[in-house]
Amino acid sequence: MRGICPVLGELFDTNLLCISWTSLSVVASKSLQSDSQSGLKCGSDRPTVPVKPSQDQLNQRAWLTPRRLQMSENRARIFFGAELRRMRSENALTGKELADALGCTPQWISTMESGRKVSEQSAQDLDTYFKTGGHYQRLWKLANDIEIEPILPPGFTEYSTREKKADSIHVYNALLLSGLFQTEDYARAVFRDVEETVAEELIRKRMERREIITGESAPRIWLTLDESVLHRVIGSRDITRTQFGHLLECSRRPNVMLNVVPWSAGYHAGLAGSFTILGFNDGTNIAYTESAGEGMLFEKPTRVTSYVVRYELLKAYALPVEESRALISTVMESL
CATH class of the missing domain: 3.30.870 (Endonuclease; Chain A)
Incomplete structure (x- = not known):
């Protein structure tokens, strides 16, 4: 094509x-x-000999799959976690205390802070709790857009x-x-x-x-x-x-x-x-x-x-x- x-x-x-x-x-x-008369020529006319890929090449191909790209590092999501960790520390809150305030589990707070996963509802709850004026919702939207872009x-x-x-x-x-x-x-x-x-x-x-x-x-x-x-x-x-x-x-x-x-x-x-x-x-x-x-x-x-x-x-x-x-x-x- x-x-x-x-x-x-x-x-x-x-x-x-x-x-x-x-x-x-x-x-x-x-x-x-013109379309019927023209063709796409890739490289020379000489026949090519198939080369068996190395194990490193195979590993690289396995990594570069849509699923792996989907789960790869998302810098906006990581920044979301860093901002959450900073805000929690500034307010002298433990993960459990913040989890109790938001109505979630300490494990979910840890998941967000590590940058592995975030949610729109949690972003809204954090903005409400810390009175940050939509800061976390904007970060969530940016992270979400980055997640979607490679799939489109x-x-x-x-x-x-x-x-x-x-x-x-x-x-x-x-x-x-x-x-x-x-x-x-x-x-x-x-x-x-x-x-x-x-x-x-x-x-x-x-x-x-x-x-x-x-x-x-x-x-x-x-x-x-x-x-x-x-x-x-x-x-x-x-x-x-x-x-x-x-x-x-x-x-x-x-x-x-x-x-x-x-x-x-x-x-x-x-x-x-x-x-x-x-x-x-x-x-x-x-x-x-x-x-x-x-x-x-x-x-x-x-x-x-x-x-x-x-x-x-x-x-x-x-x-x-x-x-x-x-x-x-x-x-x-x-x-």
Whole structure:
């Protein structure tokens, strides 16, 4: 996949492109032609001999896993603990005395002071007890943001900021329903392998994100799904059934257009993967795609144009709105 490094998804550049939607059709055919004729060449043409990694390299790879990164040192969390220890000492409090005042255990105080773990509720309680004016809550938020950042796909933070300002959103989902339309339980099932406190924060942000659909200045949204999304049970049958019920409710809003590309369509342009195109009131657009936890905003007009063309092509295979709703209802009844 061009522009994306497979090593932790960290080593490629995240770029943003603003380009006029109306101008995209002008270069569409040239875009597709150039993309089909060009290929990505990595290194020389000489064959390479596989080299067995050393034990040190294997150990390093084991350390650099998403789970290990998630549990690695968080400087803001450590500073939170140091500030708590300093404040407790200045007030001549033992760990047990502070724990009794906060209604927790001495072990939890020790855990926070060591920088291993903190909680929003404890941060609020500490600010109340020590009258620190939100100091600990701000530290908790910083530590929490640091925890979440490595989990988010590169490029998604910039994308989510732009999404809030969009006048139009075109979404195509090939395998999994977009977070913009997910219920809380569906999202929780998606984040089941993420550490609990981090997962809950990601879910909270995802639920806030849904306000884009219902806000006063809600954008026009076109959501197109491959039928595969409907037949993939996420979490449980009950969770999936409830999710599709929510999706049908969203589709009845005046600003949401829902279509499904049926299996009977066979091969179509959307099988290459999910993507989103955001449009703005100044006539510019950006394109975002995400795969295997890696996200990217594009800088090349040819790449953005290819997604615009791809969306138009796959929409030609989609069922009309009412038939799409009927298909979703049928799938719900079978769950």
